Amino acid sequence: MLAVLFGVLAGAIMPFQTSVNNRLRQSVGAPLLASFISFLVGTFSLLVATWITSGHPYPALGNTTGQPWWIFTGGMLGVVLLTGNILLFPRVGSVQTVILPISGQIIMGLIIDTTGLAHSPQAPLTLVRVLGAAAVLVGSLAAVGVFSKKNIGQTQSQGASIWLWRLFGVVMGMCQATQVAVNGYLGTVLGSPIESALVSFAVGTTALFILLLVTRTKWRGINGAGQKNPWWMWIGGVIGATVIFSTAYLGPIIGTGVTVVVMLLGMMLASLMIDAFGILGSPRRHIHIAQLLGLVVIILGVTMIRI
Template identity: 70%
Template sequence: MLAVLFGVVVGSLMPVQTSVNNRLRFSVGAPLLASFISFFIGTITLIIATWMTSGTPIPNFAATSGEPWWIFTGGALGVVLLTGNILLFPRVGSVQTVILPISGQILMGLLIDAFGLFNSPQTPLSPLRIIGAMAVMLGSLAVVGVVGGRGRREASAVQSPAIWLWRALGVVMGMCSATQVAVNGRLGRILGSAVEAALISFCVGTTVLFVLLLASRTRWRGLGAGPNPWWMWLGGVLGATIIFSMALLGPIIGTGVTVVATLLGMMLASLLIDAFGLLNSTRREVRLPQIVGLLVIIAGVALIRL
């Protein structure tokens, strides 16, 4: 149970990281550049953490000899989610950009547990877990505003046939996110260190983003006019903490439970950020359907855990 609560705390860091990275993006002017800076800072943070915990800043790559190639794909999977959000938002709107990946996360998380994919701990797909997953999905719809009126118009605004390809991408993005949890968890078990697994994941992600920057010819435009808060540089530190924690939790409570526990924390923190206008965000009223949705998510997490 403590591991599940820890997963909720980890999930609560996600919207904070998003807000911090959005502030960095506002300053540097380019989403990919902001993502690269965030990943680079996270990599430096994990190098220091690895050095402190193992006495060397370099992971023990010898332990990965003979292991499958996919154990090194966690960072690239993270970049798929990151870049996908940038592409998806202007085409389907904010509501579907949240909901579609969540659908993919829940689906893939349960499949990974049910079939023991990526050498993850196997947990049968019982009716109780299916009901729990449906409850989490319904509660998520309520929290983002599809249930209860708010956001419903946006969710159905775009109806061109090509939109279904973008919606499919949204689901795939979520599946990549759940797969990243399992892959990094497996790498952590091989290395005997979740910190080293997170470091490798961030190194791969930073490299992929650097290649994307070169391919897109994105240029540094400075930090813009006006004051830039010191906390806008903390996105990478938060990201490193999240990836490390999920690599630690995946093998302990399973990918599916890790996904839904962090989802609960993400929704809870998002509502608090909206309610109090934290981190320079726009203050929004939290409505009753959103609170009910949060309670439904909690019930769904409990059912999946049971």
């Protein structure tokens, strides 16, 4: 039960990372540059955490000898998700950019739990778990307001030409669930989820640096927003590092599928709070009863999957 609550708390800080990184993007101008800075800050924070907990500022990579190559792909999967959000948003809109990856997370989470992919703890695929996953998806749809008349109209007007992008959105979510399993196993191999998160962030930072070179993204300073930069715009990497550590810690304990859905619950709770109170400079939005009912359905679905 404590692990589930920890997962909810870890998920709850994810929307704050989005707000923080968005503010950083406004200052530096380029989304890739903001992502690189965020990953770099996260890497350094994990170096310090590794040093404090293990006595040395580097992961015990000697333990990975003889292990499969894919244990180092967690950082790349994170970059796919990060870059995918940048590409997906202008093509399918904000609602589908949220929902499509969630669908992929839930589907892949069940697959990983059922097959034991990436040495994840196995759990049988029962009817109750399938219904629970469906409840989480429906609740998520309601929580982000996808059933409103406005969003239904937008979805219907987009046509069939964007179905490949929608499929890509689902694949993004599947990558995120796979990242949970990969980093969880890497944490077991290294004997430390913190060191697993460090490896993941270091790989992601390197990949983003290469992307910056390939795209020839230029440094434009940090005053692009035309206003004073708040101190908190630099902590997105610390929040991200905490999330990755949480997934590496929880995956081997409660399984990939449960980790995904409990963090999703926390993410939805925090997202509605940010909208309701306008936290971190976000515009305040009215919360509808359907969104609150969606949260209740998500909680029911999480309970069914956990049982």
